[in-house]
Amino acid sequence: MENKRKKFLSGGLGQLTIPLIAIAILVIFNLIRDPGFFGIGISHNNDGNAVLSGNIITIINGASELAILAMGMTIVTAACGGQDISVGAAAAIAGSVFVKVLKSGSSISVGTVLLAFAFSCVVAMIFGAFNGSLVAIFRIQPMIATLILYTCGRSIAYWINGGATPTVDSSIIKAIGGFIPGIPVPTPVFIVLLMAILFKLLFRFTSLELFTQSVGINGAAARLNGINPTLIKLVSFIILGVCVSVSGCIGVSRLGLINHETLLLDIEMDAILAVAIGGNNLGGGKFRISGSIIGAYVIQMLTITLYAMKVPSTDVKAYKAIVIILLVVIGSPVVKARFSKLMARISENWKKATVKGAEE
Amino acid sequence: MQEECLLTMRQIDKKFPGVHALNNVDFTLRKGEIHALMGENGAGKSTLIKVLTGVYPMDGGEIKLEGQRVLIHSPQDAQNAGISTVYQEITLCPNLTVAENMFIGRSGVVIRRKEYEKRADEILSRLGIPARSTQLLGKCSLAIQQMVAIARAVDMKCKVLILDEPTSSLDDKEVQMLFSLMRDLKSQGVGIIFVTHFLEQVYEVSDRITVLRNGELVGEYLTEELPQVQLVSRMIGKELEELSNLGETEEKQDEEKEVFYEAKNLSSSDALPFDFTIRKGEVNGFTGLLGSGRSESVRAIFGADKVTGGTVTIKDKRVKITRPVEAMRNGIGYLAEDRKRDGIIAELSVRENIILALQVMNGVFKPISRSESEAFADEYIKVLNIKTASRETPVGSLSGGNQQKVILARWLLTHPDYLILDEPTRGIDVGTKLEIQKLVLKLAEEGMSITFISSEVEEMLRTCSRLIVMRDRHIVGELTGNDLNQTQVMKTIAGGEA
Numbered sequence: 001m002e003n004k005r006k007k008f009l010s011g012g013l014g015q016l017t018i019p020l021i022a023i024a025i026l027v028i029f030n031l032i033r034d035p036g037f038f039g040i041g042i043s044h045n046n047d048g049n050a051v052l053s054g055n056i057i058t059i060i061n062g063a064s065e066l067a068i069l070a071m072g073m074t075i076v077t078a079a080c081g082g083q084d085i086s087v088g089a090a091a092a093i094a095g096s097v098f099v100k101v102l103k104s105g106s107s108i109s110v111g112t113v114l115l116a117f118a119f120s121c122v123v124a125m126i127f128g129a130f131n132g133s134l135v136a137i138f139r140i141q142p143m144i145a146t147l148i149l150y151t152c153g154r155s156i157a158y159w160i161n162g163g164a165t166p167t168v169d170s171s172i173i174k175a176i177g178g179f180i181p182g183i184p185v186p187t188p189v190f191i192v193l194l195m196a197i198l199f200k201l202l203f204r205f206t207s208l209e210l211f212t213q214s215v216g217i218n219g220a221a222a223r224l225n226g227i228n229p230t231l232i233k234l235v236s237f238i239i240l241g242v243c244v245s246v247s248g249c250i251g252v253s254r255l256g257l258i259n260h261e262t263l264l265l266d267i268e269m270d271a272i273l274a275v276a277i278g279g280n281n282l283g284g285g286k287f288r289i290s291g292s293i294i295g296a297y298v299i300q301m302l303t304i305t306l307y308a309m310k311v312p313s314t315d316v317k318a319y320k321a322i323v324i325i326l327l328v329v330i331g332s333p334v335v336k337a338r339f340s341k342l343m344a345r346i347s348e349n350w351k352k353a354t355v356k357g358a359e360e
Numbered sequence: 361m362q363e364e365c366l367l368t369m370r371q372i373d374k375k376f377p378g379v380h381a382l383n384n385v386d387f388t389l390r391k392g393e394i395h396a397l398m399g400e401n402g403a404g405k406s407t408l409i410k411v412l413t414g415v416y417p418m419d420g421g422e423i424k425l426e427g428q429r430v431l432i433h434s435p436q437d438a439q440n441a442g443i444s445t446v447y448q449e450i451t452l453c454p455n456l457t458v459a460e461n462m463f464i465g466r467s468g469v470v471i472r473r474k475e476y477e478k479r480a481d482e483i484l485s486r487l488g489i490p491a492r493s494t495q496l497l498g499k500c501s502l503a504i505q506q507m508v509a510i511a512r513a514v515d516m517k518c519k520v521l522i523l524d525e526p527t528s529s530l531d532d533k534e535v536q537m538l539f540s541l542m543r544d545l546k547s548q549g550v551g552i553i554f555v556t557h558f559l560e561q562v563y564e565v566s567d568r569i570t571v572l573r574n575g576e577l578v579g580e581y582l583t584e585e586l587p588q589v590q591l592v593s594r595m596i597g598k599e600l601e602e603l604s605n606l607g608e609t610e611e612k613q614d615e616e617k618e619v620f621y622e623a624k625n626l627s628s629s630d631a632l633p634f635d636f637t638i639r640k641g642e643v644n645g646f647t648g649l650l651g652s653g654r655s656e657s658v659r660a661i662f663g664a665d666k667v668t669g670g671t672v673t674i675k676d677k678r679v680k681i682t683r684p685v686e687a688m689r690n691g692i693g694y695l696a697e698d699r700k701r702d703g704i705i706a707e708l709s710v711r712e713n714i715i716l717a718l719q720v721m722n723g724v725f726k727p728i729s730r731s732e733s734e735a736f737a738d739e740y741i742k743v744l745n746i747k748t749a750s751r752e753t754p755v756g757s758l759s760g761g762n763q764q765k766v767i768l769a770r771w772l773l774t775h776p777d778y779l780i781l782d783e784p785t786r787g788i789d790v791g792t793k794l795e796i797q798k799l800v801l802k803l804a805e806e807g808m809s810i811t812f813i814s815s816e817v818e819e820m821l822r823t824c825s826r827l828i829v830m831r832d833r834h835i836v837g838e839l840t841g842n843d844l845n846q847t848q849v850m851k852t853i854a855g856g857e858a
Binding site for chain 1: 664716721
């Protein structure tokens with residue numbers, strides 16, 4: 001029993017401790033500040049559907065794209081020991097392809113949406129493979145390799161859109177970006193859930209997790225054990241490509257239009273941050289997807305909290321930075337080591353005190 | 361004979377999660393003595409040193425220096441108290457000069473360059489170290505660098521000097537230089553703690569031996585009163601007969617067994633073309649000096665380097681092996697020479713490290729289930745007697761010998777027909793060495809072909825029935841039967857006629 005508890009505290013939670021504490025602190029802070037923050041109401045949207053509304057819903061809904069990108073970013077980080085900074089630009093391309101295919105037909109049915117998504121997904125995977133081959137085959141630093149697509153990605157999206165910001169007017173697209181009639185929970189939340197399950201299944205039915213971690217920790221040893229590090233790194237970027245396409249399509253569906261200049265702008269840095277807050281080593285190796293997902297919600301909750309406190313939107317980033325510095329420093333190995341030393345000392349003193357107490 | 365006690369450690373206790381690293385260990389160092397600290401890997405030598413130097417806090421016990429109780433909380437405390445350590449890996453700066461290295465980071469020493477260079481030269485010449493103070497440290501040989509580190513310690517008025525495996529990267533001549541320096545310091549009253557794996561060196565230079573085993577003190581002995589065999593049996597806690605019996609395996613008629621693997625003109629980016637054959641159940645070995653091409657040859661067999669030519673037949677069938685995974689599918693396993701760089705995945709658990717090769721052979725779409733992998737790990741932890749807190753412990757936190765066993769387990773789990781072991785016993789303790797040698801012979805008896813490489817010729821003579829001798833990247837001889845003796849091997853390596 002005690003053994004189980006110990007395991008839960010040390011191994012089971014481990015790297016999730018910091019992001020979970022961060023969420024808890026944000027919750028408590030908001031409870032003290034304004035209990036109404038957590039109020040969930042039912043309102044009617046433009047289509048007359050009864051839907052849930054409130055800050056919590058805004059946070060969970062709004063973090064969807066970030067959470068999905070963070071999942072993919074975790075894999076790339078683990079395998080390559082570096083990050084992809086082109087995900088925002090690549091999502092703009094994926095979104096543009098999505099809209100282009102949608103508008104090529106006369107009407108938009110579920111079939112055309114699926115087809116459009118498939119096209120967008122393939123294109124994003126190809127760009128992922130491009131990034132991946134620069135990293136895996138040509139051994140270019142991930143950040144430098146992806147700087148290329150980061151720089152030119154939105155221009156490519158501009159060409160695909162023919163310089164305009166085409167809109168799509170379809171109830172199906174509205175349902176993807178908003179609510180499915182009759183269901184009060186925003187659809188992107190379900191998509192995040194679906195992606196998380198897909199990742200879970202991927203790691204359950206393949207040994208990709210073991211291979212990716214091996215490559216990230218010790219590529220030379222992995223190679224001598226028959227693993228192909230080049231392939232593993234390439235695959236990690238292709239998986240991230242799928243995530244890019246999914247979040248790009250969600251972004252487009254929310255607005256019903258593709259704006260290649262603003263779609264998921266600056267999201268790459270938040271995605272990397274989510275990975276870091278999730279307790280994953282940005283130098284590669286061991287990873288936990290769940291940590292990154294929680295990290296994404298921490299970031300979104302922080303943003304919404306600041307907005308709720310009426311912090312001007314121009315100042316939000318500065319306040320965000322302060323909290324993030326704290327999180328990252330607390331999660332750093334130096335602080336962790338000091339903290340565990342302190343805890344050991346306290347528990348020892350506690351033991352001594354209780355023994356003494358018993359003797360008396 | 362009541363010599364002056366310099367350092368006494370009493371009832372030192374240290375626990376790590378799941379391991380009692382030191383259990384009431386006593387250690388005494390006298391003025392002007394060289395005291396060898398011996399024990400297998402995981403016996404507690406390093407932990408004791410680290411407690412003494414303030415790297416780890418101790419859980420119990422006390423340390424007295426010249427009769428005064430001292431509290432050591434950090435390496436800086438240890439240094440201030442007069443305890444200096446020279447580690448196996450040199451921790452100086454190669455891009456600074458010898459003099460700079462000797463005076464860098466010393467509090468309270470603000471002196472002009474000319475002055476400290478002069479002082480450095482004085483110390484160097486007093487200690488007989490053949491180096492100039494203005495030389496770049498990186499340009500000096502490893503032995504000189506080691507000695508500069510010692511000179512630095514000496515100048516800091518150290519009373520206790522700890523040498524942790526100082527000779528492992530030195531050649532014989534350099535070892536002698538180091539020993540004469542140690543004797544010199546000893547005559548000046550410095551107490552030296554000498555940690556090493558080389559038994560001969562212990563007998564050559566030390567006055568006293570303290571043996572640890574499994575975190576406990578076995579005893580303290582005068583070197584001249586403890587024969588080498590006794591020392592070994594104290595270290596590993598095994599009976600002597602078992603040790604001497606190992607060498608006497610019956611001669612096998614390998615010629616009658618079928619050939620398992622045959623290479624003709626095999627070459628790689630790093631190995632010149634060579635021919636090589638191994639039979640079923642045969643143990644053979646590549647021997648030669650460092651850089652003679654022995655590792656490169658076995659790497660070519662495994663496809664670890666880029667294979668550039670040659671034909672390979674396995675069980676009379678032509679095969680192509682250009683990548684490790686192809687070698688694995690053909691029943692070949694390879695335990696790499698550099699355990700840290702090419703072997704372990706340090707942050708992954710013992711369990712994950714053990715199943716890795718088998719998982720690769722199964723392929724990415726057939727993951728080994730959790731319960732299955734736990735069963736595999738438990739089985740091999742038991743069979744190979746791997747000392748680990750649990751199967752989920754990161755392999756990097758195990759001692760060197762146990763890490764090696766984990767990698768061995770990894771390959772045994774794939775049930776290879778042919779296992780290549782490149783320096784499987786390097787840097788690990790005597791007990792584990794013997795276990796591995798025994799295992800090799802047992803596996804061969806069960807029909808596995810094994811190629812064994814070791815820097816210790818004696819070890820190879822004990823296990824191999826055929827030795828392939830290499831010099832300057834060429835095979836220069838093959839020894840079997842009566843030719844398998846130290847003299848013959850040395851002669852062949854050196855290129856002399858018999």
